[in-house]
Amino acid sequence: MIKDDDFFRIDGVPITKEEIRxxxxxxxxxxxNDVVVDIGCxxxxxxxxxxxxxxxxxxxxxxxxxxxxxxxxxxxFNIKNCELIKGNAEDVIYNLEFNKAFIGGTKNIDIILxxxxxxxxxxxxxxxxxxxxxxxxxxxxNNFKNDNEIYDIxxxxxxxxYGKKINTGHMMMARNPITIITYRKK
Numbered sequence: 001m002i003k004d005d006d007f008f009r010i011d012g013v014p015i016t017k018e019e020i021r022x023x024x025x026x027x028x029x030x031x032x033n034d035v036v037v038d039i040g041c042x043x044x045x046x047x048x049x050x051x052x053x054x055x056x057x058x059x060x061x062x063x064x065x066x067x068x069x070x071x072x073x074x075x076x077f078n079i080k081n082c083e084l085i086k087g088n089a090e091d092v093i094y095n096l097e098f099n100k101a102f103i104g105g106t107k108n109i110d111i112i113l114x115x116x117x118x119x120x121x122x123x124x125x126x127x128x129x130x131x132x133x134x135x136x137x138x139x140x141x142n143n144f145k146n147d148n149e150i151y152d153i154x155x156x157x158x159x160x161x162y163g164k165k166i167n168t169g170h171m172m173m174a175r176n177p178i179t180i181i182t183y184r185k186k
Contacts, residue, residue, distance in 0.1 A: 044066075090115060
């Protein structure tokens with residue numbers, strides 16, 4: 001994993017933290033033939049990490065600052081197997097060919113998940129900090145099932161704390177907990 005401090009950053013453009021990237025990459029179970037869409041690419045942390053492990057990544061975000069930041073990080077880490085797309089995911093992903101999806105942030109999660117269902121995407125990982133979104137995502141994914149299909153929904157909530165030196169020793173400083181929801185059709 002690349003250290004958070006090694007990425008180019010712009011204030012206000014989120015990045016998936018290193019430990020969360022590690023778990024999310026593990027949940028994606030990437031191989032060299034995978035083509036992945038990164039919905040809500042932010043600073044491009046997940047985009048870069050995925051591109052290092054798979055065939056190709058489409059990085060989508062509707063923020064110009066996010067696209068600029070991700071581009072700088074792709075250049076910094078010499079990533080060539082990625083296409084940046086500025087726009088709303090629900091407007092662009094239907095026309096892309098990919099077999100796995102990572103969602104790091106989006107406003108229209110219900111629309112996007114339904115498009116992924118229509119496209120028969122069998123492996124989806126979603127990160128969210130909002131509890132209500134986690135519940136919504138799980139409900140939508142539970143409705144993906146057709147009569148003869150076997151699928152699995154894995155839910156993990158991760159809290160990461162970093163040590164900080166103080167006068168009397170060290171204390172742990174907590175980050176926002178993240179819920180990672182993985183959908184796999186077997």
